Amino acid sequence: MLFFALLGAVVGIGYALTAVPWYSASTQLLIDSRKGKDPDPTGSIAELQFDTGAIDSQVEVLKSERIVTAVIAKAGLADDPGFQRATGSLFSNLMGAIRQSLDIKSWFGSDIESDTEVRFAKERLLISTLTNNLAVKRVARTYVLSIEFSWPDANRAAEISRAFADAYLDDQLESKFDATRRATEWLFARIQELKAKALETDMAVQRFKSDKGLVKSGSSGQLVGEQQLSELNSQLIVARGETARAEAKYERIKSIIDSGQADAAVSEALGSPVIIDLRNKYLKASKTEAELSARLGRNHIQVVSLRTEMREYERLIFDELGRIAESYKSEQEISRSREKALEEGLSGLVGANAGTNETLVALRELEREADTYKNLYQAFLQRYQEAVQKQSFPITEARVITAASRPLVPSHPKKSLVVALATILGLGLGLGIAALREIRDRVFRTGQQVRDELGLEFLGFLPAVTASQLRSMHPTSTDLASTGLPPVLANGVMRYSVGSPLSGYAEVLRSAKVAADITLGGHKPKIIGLASVLPNEGKSTTSKNLASLVAHLGARTLLIDADLRNPGLSRSVAPEARQGLVEVLMDRIPFRELLLHEAETGLDLLPTVSRRDISHTSELISSVAMQALLQDAGQDYDYIFVDLPPVGPIVDVRAAARLFDAFVFVVEWGRTARHVVRATLEHEPVIYEKTIGVVLNKANLAGVRLYEDYGSRDYYYGKYKKYYRDR
Structure with missing residues (x-):
């Protein structure tokens, strides 16, 4: 473990001493979402709303080959031999030489390449170099993108970082202009088609109405037959209500007469002066009869005379109610006659309009088609006006907020970190080998x-006996055995x-x-x-x-x-x-x-x-x-x-x-x-x-x-x- 740790430290120190310092320059772009604002002076250009996915998409756009190619042209890198010259550490140059020596194709020579192939290979090498040394990342959770480029030349690193930002802004404007131009051309062609189609469908509706004799009323816009049918249907509904009300009134007064309820009342009875007078007399006689019955008895002649008078009043009241019932019955018959007449008129009108309804189905289909083309024409016309305005006022959602400046200190290699990491990796390798040996150690040790x-x-x-231990032993005896046999050798x-x-x-x-x-x-x-x-x-x-x-x-x-x-x-x-x-x-x-x-x-x-x-x-x-x-x-x-x-x-x-x-x-x-x-x-x-x-x-x-x-x-x-x- 110690050996590999020291080996890693030596390799790290060697790399740190021979590595070429690289400088990183960073330009920051703000992708402004402008939520809730309308920067267009005409107030009609829709604003693009950026979310996390949109910001990540812009990162990939910045690293795209289109932007890289634009940077090569903008910074003149294709004609700069100093930029194309490989620059690396002793280790990287050594590894490159090894890879080249192991390239089997190079052993047998290479085919003669044309000028076009040479230029293409040169261009691909430039693109690969720029892409490998470019780092585009989003700053935290903001709308800011950091464009960082690393190169051994500090000035060149700052220049290329700024060139990437400029190329991105130019590409955004050009892409918006091209998209708006293509949309305008496409919309114009579609508007002409929709305009002709809208006129054609509208004329078809008018011709159909003229051919079928379909006339609309001026106020409601409905067909005359439909308006009559609607009005007649409304009258029929009212007539049926009146008939029902007349039947109810008649049935009520008839039930009163049949049951003999003298004290029951209907609205007409309450308003009749004859019934009111007879009822008052009835009540007065009833009161007197009750008083005399209490004093003289129920069989007194005056009491019997009063009861006879009360019965006459009741008969007169019911006679009056009968006359009122006859008026209710007459009203009921009139309502029924009117309802029947309206139903007959409605049936005749429905029969007359049965053929018109089939015609109306075709008319409505033509009207819907005409309305569809009309709405499409208006929508496309509005979008066309907006596209024309966008083409007149191209804008971009990005702007540079921090331009790259010449870095003063190299960004990498970080020599102390390289040495530390190399030492740790060496120690880890030694630890892994030691662990492997320990796992495989299935022998007797204790x-x-x-x-x-x-x-x-x-x-x-x-x-285990060493050579020095053998040399320090007592010398062996060379005495022969008494039997005269050969002596044992002194091993x-x-x-x-x-x-x-x-x-x-x-x-x-x-x-x-x-x-x-x-x-x-x-x-x-x-x-x-x-x-x-x-x-x-x-x-x-x-x-x-x-x-x-x-x-x-x-x-x-x-x-x-x-x-x-x-x-x-x-x-x-x-x-x-x-x-x-x-x-x-x-x-x-x-x-x-x-x-x-x-x-x-x-x-x-x-x-x-x-x-x-x-x-x-x-x-x-x-x-x-x-x-x-x-x-x-x-x-x-x-x-x-x-x-x-x-x-x-x-x-x-x-x-x-x-x-x-x-x-x-x-x-x-x-x-x-x-x-x-x-x-x-x-x-x-x-x-x-x-x-x-x-x-x-x-x-x-x-x-x-x-x-x-x-x-x-x-x-x-x-x-x-x-x-x-x-x-």
Whole structure:
């Protein structure tokens, strides 16, 4: 991360030092909506109302090729060689050279271009240059547009910015004039057509009326027949109302007479003096009769005479009501006769006008067509007058409110910002690469990962041994074995635990021995296989150092190289051996005759010599002969360490697992994937159950602390490493 951050800073500084300063000049245009105002002196030109979409449209107009071409002509850029010359930073020029060199077409030469093609390419280049360096934007939410142009020459930048504003204003005036002119020409042609059409339709209406004899009244404008029909219909409605009222009056007075209600009244009875007089006399007699009946009794002659008089008054009242009823009946009959006469007259008039209605349908259609053309003619005539006025008074909605002036300081590159951004981008790139490496880091780094992933005991880290550490070891012994066999060669890495017995490397191997002693107890002999999942994880080196360390501690120790296909241990420590384990198992040679002895530690080694291809290695290593070898060797040795082939690709270990008391797995730190080791052990339950622990080989102890949790044992390696000695 630090490297990429520094690299980004260097690139940013290099760019800032070599970049050509560019200047930005800005001209501001106001797109005046003039809402609610009428700037036209004639008061008839409609005003364009601008909204957000309209303002954004003007931005695109300013960046259009039409305006750019006008600016090129206005500023004379086509004839300015200084403007056409490419100007850029060292980086941009370098990138341009690279792109040109990668242009495959240029490798084979170019076709000869005509003058027209050269001019066209030159024009397109100018347009592209202006467009790329132009920035038009709306100022906040106002009607102001900022026209900003950037160029290495400050004066040229201001000139071109102003040229864009002028070209836009000229284009607005020209576009309005052209649009008005085209609209005027089109409207004039349409007006002539509509005028002729309006006259034609109006004459058709008049001819139709004359042919059909349709006459309209002067006051209402209706046809005479329609007016008569309307008036007659109104009279019929009035007559029906009068008939209904006469029938109601007659029915009312008839019901009074039939029921004998002397005290009931109708309007004519209330106004009749005869009925009023008779009713007064009736009331007076009724009052007297009531008084005399109270004093003289109901059967008195005067009382009976008064009742007879009252009945006469009632008869006279009803006779008068009968005469009134006869007048109501006569009025009812007259109303019915008048209504019937009006209905007959209306029926006759409707029948007479039935043919006229069909004619009126055609007339109204002709009148509607005439009115349509008349209205269109008037509307187009009005629009034509407005267009003529606009053509006489061209205006634009834009004006310059701030003209571009020569900028004093360059606008970009902003050197401090470039350096900061380059540094941040470099840091981000480094962070991304680091994150990618962290995500892909699915190997063993800590002891806790061994416990969590495998459920096995972690025995420790075997550090990677450096050349300086090997040079500082005690010198090896060259004493020959008493048997006269060839001595074990002094390979430094293979005897590091003995040459540096107080090193951290040796301490981890002691931990492995202790783990075996605790797990196996007093079992004799302790047959321990050293295995790995993949090749080249340092298994053979660990086997030799562990066996030498245990032998150096005074235990009778035998180391057997059982990797029959790739005996790396034997090639490293006993390249002079001519016979070994294969001959013991196949040719029944006593193993004691083939042992090599390390005089310095007392370790005995049974090597393996790979002189021929053996296809049945798994059968050999799991054979009865191998079992007999281990049993026989167990009589002379306390510890028998067996360097086994990798468990992953080779089946030998799985076949011979029953012969071993325990296994120690060697896993390369930071290289072997966790899921590979986990999957291998999950498929080999016998090996898994006998595994007493795992050592992480070739570990970078300085880097282990970065992976360990705070408070773990290996996190404090720097504090207790002073107890170790690498020599």
